[in-house]
């Protein structure tokens with residue numbers, strides 16, 4: 001694969017692999033690319049302009065929204081809405097799904113997008129990397145009618161595309177359209193994403209485990225035992241613990257180096273913290289496309305039938321051998 005190509009060129013080159021040849025899907029990817037660049041520009045100025053800190057608003061999930069949460073949400077929603085490329089949007093920052101039926105074009109669009117516009121936003125004020133993560137589906141309700149809740153409540157295995165942007169030491173957009181995973185790095189001088197990580201594969205085994213160990217005492221016993229296994233000195237262990245607290249960034253590191261990311265259910269979050277539709281599902285699709293694995297401890301993330309747009313799920317994801325080992329510990333306590 002030619003590494004000098006831009007994301008825009010890659011989208012055009014690969015258009016023939018996308019389900020639709022109308023260009024709608026390509027325009028949707030292109031609107032995400034534009035929003036990512038605008039958000040990146042703003043994040044890079046955090047500290048210089050008044051965008052750090054809380055907005056004073058709480059979202060439906062009881063979380064205090066940061067100013068940049070709201071900014072990133074507005075940018076992604078307007079970039080996607082202005083290009084009239086989807087019929088509906090779910091965002092972590094909006095209570096309900098957004099119906100785009102302002103004109104006939106939106107209702108005749110085939111796709112829906114679900115996203116967390118700024119993941120790990122508690123890291124913004126301290127200059128630590130954050131991300132965006134998204135998932136794209138074909139609607140199940142008839143084209144030409146207003147989008148419905150069931151268009152969003154599809155199993156993850158129906159995703160057409162998923163991706164994330166990590167705003168880190170460099171800004172990267174990582175994308176799958178169900179045909180492998182490719183990573184593009186933003187050249188800020190030119191303002192274009194270039195293919196820098198073609199055909200990403202997660203190493204089948206790594207030596208990094210990522211979990212918020214502050215919650216350790218509340219974890220299910222199988223997870224506690226697995227963490228102790230990671231810490232034991234034996235063969236290639238102890239593993240290294242790395243936790244940024246921004247799932248996109250932790251997941252990205254593990255994609256490149258090999259590792260496991262865990263957000264278990266615990267006493268305070270009995271279904272875990274991460275949202276199934278726009279955090280777990282896209283990460284799971286990308287992980288599987290890169291040769292990795294994702295589970296809620298009992299079943300494949302992509303096979304879970306969602307019932308609510310903001311529902312949460314325990315999430316274990318990364319190198320296939322590490323996830324399988326974790327599953328064996330969970331099974332011991334549930335037979």
Ligand code: AHM
Pocket residue numbers: 063092116118119120121122212245246247248273274
């Ligand atoms: P957010 O989407 O509101 O930023 O919350 C999700 C984030 C994940 O990125 C991260 O892995 C997790 O919350 C960190 O939570 P905790 O502080 O409980 O470890």
Ligand code: MG
Pocket residue numbers: 092116118119120279
């Ligand atoms: Mg998030």
